[in-house]
Amino acid sequence: MEECFWFFWLGRMNAPAKTQEHRRSDAASLCLFCDRNVHSANALSRRHSRTLVCGRCNAQPAVIRCIEESVSLCQNCDWNGHGGSAMVSGHKRQTINCYSGCPSAAELSRMWPFLQNLSSGVESDCEQGLGLMTIDENSVSNCWEPSGGNINRDTSFPQKVKDLEIIDKQNPWIGSSSGSALCPLPSTADPAGSSHSVIEKLGCPGIKEIEFNKGDFYADFNVDDVGLTFENYEELFSASHSQASHLFDDDGGIDSFFDIREASAANSDCQDLVGQAHLISPGEEKITQATCHAVSTDALMSNPGKKADLSLSFPPRKAHSNISLSFSSLTGDSNGGDYQDCVVSSMLLMGEPQCFVAGLESSSLPIVTRDSAVMRYKEKKKARKFDKKIRYASRKAMAEVRRRVKGRFVKAGEAYDYDPLAQTRSC
C-alpha cells in the first residue's frame, strides 16, 4: 500500500486559541489507532479537526488527493507538484475534507473514497474501544479488545487496521508542521523480515515489537527540537560507538539512558495499564512499544535552561504510552536557531523517515545523509552562539532592578546588600 495513513490533528487551529503555544502544541500527527484513542477521550477532543497528512512533505495537513498519483497532498505540495508542470497540472484531483469526532471506518471511506480498504469493518464505537484497551500479560502491549470482554483479537480494531496495511513503507514517521508531535508507527519496510523488521505481536498498529540492531540504534539516535547541543558529538554519532555503548551497557542498560517509567504488569487491570511502554535494553536488542503517541516538543522547547534535559514524558493515562527519555548529561545552551537546523532536530521536524526519536527504527539512514548531517552539525557548532534566550523581557527587567542579599532576591523593604539601581551595597 502506498497511502500514508497518518492523520493530522489540526487541534484548535480552527478555533480561537489563547496563545500561539496553544495552537502549536495542538498540531499532531497520529496514526488511525491513536487518533481514535486521543480523540475519543472527551467531548472537546472529539471536536478536533483532523485530516490526512500530506504524503509528500509528511508535515502539513493534506487538502488535495491526486487521483493519478494516489497521493494526498497539502496545499504547498499540491502547488509544487501540479502548479508548475503542464504535464501534471491536469491530474485529476479531489478535495480532502477535515473530519472531527470518531467516524467509523465506513464513514471515513465515504468521506474519502480513495481509502477503500478502510471499509473493512473498523468498529465505530469510540468508548467501547477505549474502555476495552487492555494489556497482554506476556507482551506488555496494549490492544484494543472487542466488546463484552470477549477477547478475540482477530476481530479487534487494531487487527483490522493491521489488515489494512495502512503503514506507509516509505514514511513510517510523520512530523507535524510545528514539529510538535510524532506517532512512531514502526516501519515494515524490511521485506526480508530481518532483525530490523517490525514484528507485530497483537495486531495493534501502534503496538509493534521492534527489533533493531544495537549499533544502528546508537548510530541513528536522534533527538528533536529540544535545543540540545552536544559538545562532544561523538557521543551522539557513531564515531564513538564504544563510548555511546557505555551509556547503554552499564548497569542500567538502556534504562540508565532512557528513564523508563514502567508500570508493573502485575497490578494492571485493563483500565490502568493501557499503553504502558515496555522497553527492553539493547542487550536484548528489541523494544516492545506499546502504542504510538503524540508528543509535543513545544513543551520541551519551553525550558531553555543551561542544561538540556530532554524528557519525553507521557502521562499515565489510559490508552497512552508512558515513556520518558532523559539526557541529563547533554549540556549546552541553546537558542532559537538551534532548534531549526541542529542536525538532530531538523530531520524529525521534517519527518524524514530515517530518523527516529529513540532510534527505534534502525539501520536505514543512508551514509550520505549521515555524513551531511554530521557536516551540518559541525558547521552549526562552529557558528553557535551560546546566548541565553530570554523569553520574557519584562521579567528580566524586573529581576535586574530587584534588590538582593548575596545574590538572592529579598522582599521589598527588607535589608539588602545589593541594589542594582544604585549599584551600591547598603550593609
Place this chain on the structure above:
DNA sequence: GCCGTATCCCCAACCACAAATTCGC
C-alpha cells in the same frame, strides 16, 4: 607512579515577585 593538598573552574541552588497560565464557576 602514587598520594595529599591547594587552586581553579563550573554550575545548581537560592531568593521574591510580576507575569503567565490554569482552573473553576
Place this chain on the structure above:
DNA sequence: TTGCGAATTTGTGGTTGGGGATACG
C-alpha cells in the same frame, strides 16, 4: 461558548557553596 476572578506556576539575575578537574610537592 465566553468571560472573569482566583489560584497556581513560571521565569528572571547575582551570589555562593559544593564538587570535579588540574597542578604541584
